Amino acid sequence: MSTLIKNGRIITAEHDYSADIFVEKEKITTISSNLNIEADNVIDASGKYVIPGGLDVHTHLDMPFGGTTSCDDFETGTKAAAFGGTTCIIDFATQSKGTRMRNALDVWWKKAENKAVIDYGFHMIVTDLPEAHMEDMSDMVREGITSFKLFMAYPNVLMVDDATIFRAMQHTAKTGALVCMHAENGNVIDLIVKQALAEGKTAPIYHALTRPTTAEGEAVNRSIALAEMAGAPVYIVHLSSSDALDKVAEARDKGLPVYAETCPQYLFLSLDDMNKPGFEDAKLVFTPPLREKWNQEKLWAGLKNNTLQVVSTDHCPFCFKEQKELGLHDFTKIPNGGPGIEHRMQLMFDGGVRQGRISLNRWVELTSATPAKMFGLYPEKGTIAVGSDADIVIWDPEKEYTISAKTHHMAVDYSMFEGKKVKGNIDTVFSRGEMIIRNDKFLGKAGRGNFVKRDTYAGAWK
């Protein structure tokens, strides 16, 4: 199977030029102007951008959490991702306390293998790391699971103590892997939550009001100090506030290998959006929570000046009916998470590029190239180059689209961005050379996605 993509404007993190692309089987084999080659498929991309498929390095598909399970599985979730121009995800396998990481990996492989429609990798959420099982981390790295998420929040559930974090970081310092940190001071937050409940504050908004930005800033700072002592890099996930951003900026100014991602919900939504009647605000209950609106411009500045390097979604969808409703009378029982896997590229294009906040190259860098580099998938993924996987999106910068649960492909019954109009959307999507979306039709099939064995962080940045 071969494809010739003609007349497109190719945008990567570094380049912006017009040329034709020839794809043979799964790879890009030639890039040149005026290519005159016989191909099974010829696509005219005049007036369109040709970009590397997006990488969403923070998703939770089919994940047991908060007394229920996230409602997109690997089929619906990856299909929705593809409809948004994302051609590779890194999802989180979760080690249950008292079990080994290998068990979790086996479970997550099974969840994905017959379902994923695009390529996928895994991070491992570490909840239990006894001294005797440190070798599990090396075992995971050998399997291509080269990043580990640790929680400083959710005491007695997911949280690990500082010594465990430090031990994990000492290990990644040796293997070249990367610790991804959920940075919030869990013990303090738990106390504030208990006090709020005792005062009868049970509505969804109290989820946000009991998780101060200082608790995020403190934990970011602590995780950076632990990483510095361990001689390891650290990657802060879902950074949401100016307080936290300042700590990352300070560390980077010192030259420390500290990185962070933010997510569209923190860039486009704020506490001001949590003002709906009844239980509606539960749709915006995720962790970290929404912040005061002024934080948004700080985050945009962070994306521009590279204090933040990645935009992921933290896609963790729970239906409003029956799932979010578990917390109807108590905000602590609302499953934490929101749906976002489908609209990251559009939101960042419309709100970032079109609004003049970031350049086209930076858009690709934040959503594709740097995620691929950070998590050991570059240059197979994250760029348009000879030898790279033909994960290619033809992007129509003029296509208008209204985000809505009525038309989205996620298996969730609401949208965090219901009714938002965006300009710029996918035209055609290729995954390893196979056309999987054209004319708004899905042409791929469940199970065609491959597990990607990732290089280490240190390997990727050599």
Ligand code: DUC
């Ligand atoms: N952190 C995540 O990254 N996702 C879902 C919930 C959480 O706390």
Ligand code: ZN
């Ligand atoms: Zn988290």
Ligand code: ZN
């Ligand atoms: Zn998450």
